[in-house]
Amino acid sequence: MIKNVSVIGAGTMGNGIAHVFAQNGFAVTLIDVSASQLEKALANIGKNFDRQIAKGSISEEQKTSALNNISTATDVATGVNAANLVVEAATENTNLKLEIFKQIDTHAPEGCILASNTSSISITKIAAVTKRPDMVIGMHFMNPVPVMKLVEIINGYATKKEVTKTISDLSKQLGKIPCTVNDYPGFIANRILMPMINEAIYSLYEGVAGVEEIDTVMKLGMAHPMGPLQLADFIGLDVCLSILKVLQDGFGNPKYAPCPLLVNMVMAGKHGAKNGEGFYKYSAGSKDIIVSDAFKN
Secondary structure: OOOEEEEEOOOHHHHHHHHHHHHOOOEEEEEOOOHHHHHHHHHHHHHHHHHHHHHOOOOHHHHHHHHHOEEEEOOHHHHOOOOOEEEEOOOOOHHHHHHHHHHHHHHOOOOOEEEEOOOOOOHHHHHOOOOOHHHEEEEEEOOOOOOOOEEEEEEOOOOOHHHHHHHHHHHHHOOOEEEEEEOOOOOOHHHHHHHHHHHHHHHHHOOOOOHHHHHHHHHHHHOOOOOHHHHHHHHOHHHHHHHHHHHHHHHOOHHHOOOHHHHHHHHOOOOEHHHOEOOEEEOOOOOOEEEOHHHOO
């Protein structure tokens, strides 16, 4: 039975995953090499609980109880030594994830399930650096984790059926809807989403339409809650680029090649909402966004 969960990475996804597990009564250890990042993550989790209180979905007492379920650690060895499940939610970088999984495998107890929140990187490749490939699985949450219902569960080549069932049942326990897929580049969510986003960027790059026009067409014409360019900003343009490269390398198909505009924006440090500018500009504490100066007529 899973009672103790370790989450590696205290960024947006990591603190969202910790939030959901803690709210549902699990003991959570949130791990990050940066103590200041851990402090920031706990503050963000508290603010997200306050939003839930304002909406009437939880009480102040439930917030306090959930926050008391979270402890922190700055090294993997102490952070995973009592875990029944480890969920890795580090940056979408293959080499980094492989190194983290080697560490987890060394220090996590026998029988502990090792999961990755990767949105595109091969679970089979990750599992291959461990001595327990049958216990490695993908558990891809959607952003924002406390709100989005889907968990994309990815079976590696060696993942045991019992592990898949455990993670599927656990996802339901968290109030999520699990969807199990097999291990090919981008899985399902990003194999379909990223080419759409890339095509929207190409449409801008080729001068077919402006930022707002592209997003408006997809929102009003296709009933998408958010346009593809705003969604790319929300995901992170650097993350979009990383995923497209995984698709391009994995399939060897030029249709997945990232648009040169996306490449240039990431090189210029325009990563989207998380650092204030992508296709739109973002102001801290404001929901108002305006088109980036680079794309104004």
